[in-house]
Amino acid sequence: MTFSTRIAARLLTGAATATLAAGIVAGTGTAFAESGADAGEKVMLKGDTTASYYWDDASGRNGDTGxxxxxxxxxxxxxxxxxWPLMTEGYVIYKGKKAPFFVGDRGPGIPSNRGIMLDLDAKTFAELTGGEFNAxxxxxxxNGGKGHIKVQYVITKWGKGVGKKNHPVPFETGAWSKKDKNPAEPVMLKTAAKKTEDKAAKAEPKSDETAKTVAAGTEQTGNPAGVALAALIAVGSAGYVGRQVLTGRIAVKRS
Incomplete structure (x- = not known):
C-alpha cells in the first residue's frame, strides 16, 4: 500500500478509533488471532479477495509514521x-497454507477500489508465498516478485467497534466508520456438523443389518426379486389365515 493512501486512511479513522483503542484489553497479535473454526467456533464469514502486504514499524523508512x-x-x-471492525479475528488460506490475522489497521485505501481488500503484514505474506521478510x-x-495474491478469508470473530460485519467494501465507502446494524449470519458451526455426522454414523448399522438380511435371502434363492415376492406372499397368507380364524370364532359365538 502506498504512503499517501495509508496516511489518508489513518487521518480519516483517527478520531473514530481513538476511543476504541483506549478500551482495548492489552494482548499480543498472536493471542487475538489464535481462535478459528478448528476449535469448534462459529465461522462468521467466508469469502475470497486479493491481498497485498505492508509493514509499518513507525520508523518512517516507508514514509509511514505512528x-x-x-x-x-x-x-x-x-x-x-x-x-471490517478493528480487532476482528480470522485467518487466510493460500495454496493450502493457513495464516491467522487480526484487523489492527485501516487500508488498503485506493487499491481497495480495485478489489484489493486486505493488507497482510509482510512476515505473514512472506511465509505464505515462500519468501523472506527483509528487515x-x-x-x-x-518469492518471485509477488506483491498481490488471491486468498480465501475466514472471519471467526467480529470486532466490537464500528465497521462493516460482512464482505469487505472499498475504503472510500466510509463503511469503516459506521456501526453495522445488519451483520452477516454465521455460516457454519463445526460442533453442529459433528453432531450430524455422529447421528449418521449411528444410523448406519441398521442399514447394514437390513442389507445383510436381503443378501442372505438372495444367496438362498439366487433371485432378489424372488425374495421380495416370497415375502409379500407370506404376509398376504398370514393375513388371510388370520381373517378366516376370526370369522370362524364370530360364527361360533353367534350360533
Missing amino acids: LPASGKPMQKGLAASPS DTLSVDG
Whole structure:
C-alpha cells in the first residue's frame, strides 16, 4: 500500500478509533488471532479477495509514521482492512497454507477500489508465498516478485467497534466508520456438523443389518426379486389365515 493512501486512511479513522483503542484489553497479535473454526467456533464469514502486504514499524523508512489505527504496534498477524471492525479475528488460506490475522489497521485505501481488500503484514505474506521478510527494506524477497495474491478469508470473530460485519467494501465507502446494524449470519458451526455426522454414523448399522438380511435371502434363492415376492406372499397368507380364524370364532359365538 502506498504512503499517501495509508496516511489518508489513518487521518480519516483517527478520531473514530481513538476511543476504541483506549478500551482495548492489552494482548499480543498472536493471542487475538489464535481462535478459528478448528476449535469448534462459529465461522462468521467466508469469502475470497486479493491481498497485498505492508509493514509499518513507525520508523518512517516507508514514509509511514505512528502506530496502526488500533494503537497496537506492528507485528506478525496484524492486518489492515478497509471496512471490517478493528480487532476482528480470522485467518487466510493460500495454496493450502493457513495464516491467522487480526484487523489492527485501516487500508488498503485506493487499491481497495480495485478489489484489493486486505493488507497482510509482510512476515505473514512472506511465509505464505515462500519468501523472506527483509528487515532493512520492510519488504518481501525471494518469492518471485509477488506483491498481490488471491486468498480465501475466514472471519471467526467480529470486532466490537464500528465497521462493516460482512464482505469487505472499498475504503472510500466510509463503511469503516459506521456501526453495522445488519451483520452477516454465521455460516457454519463445526460442533453442529459433528453432531450430524455422529447421528449418521449411528444410523448406519441398521442399514447394514437390513442389507445383510436381503443378501442372505438372495444367496438362498439366487433371485432378489424372488425374495421380495416370497415375502409379500407370506404376509398376504398370514393375513388371510388370520381373517378366516376370526370369522370362524364370530360364527361360533353367534350360533
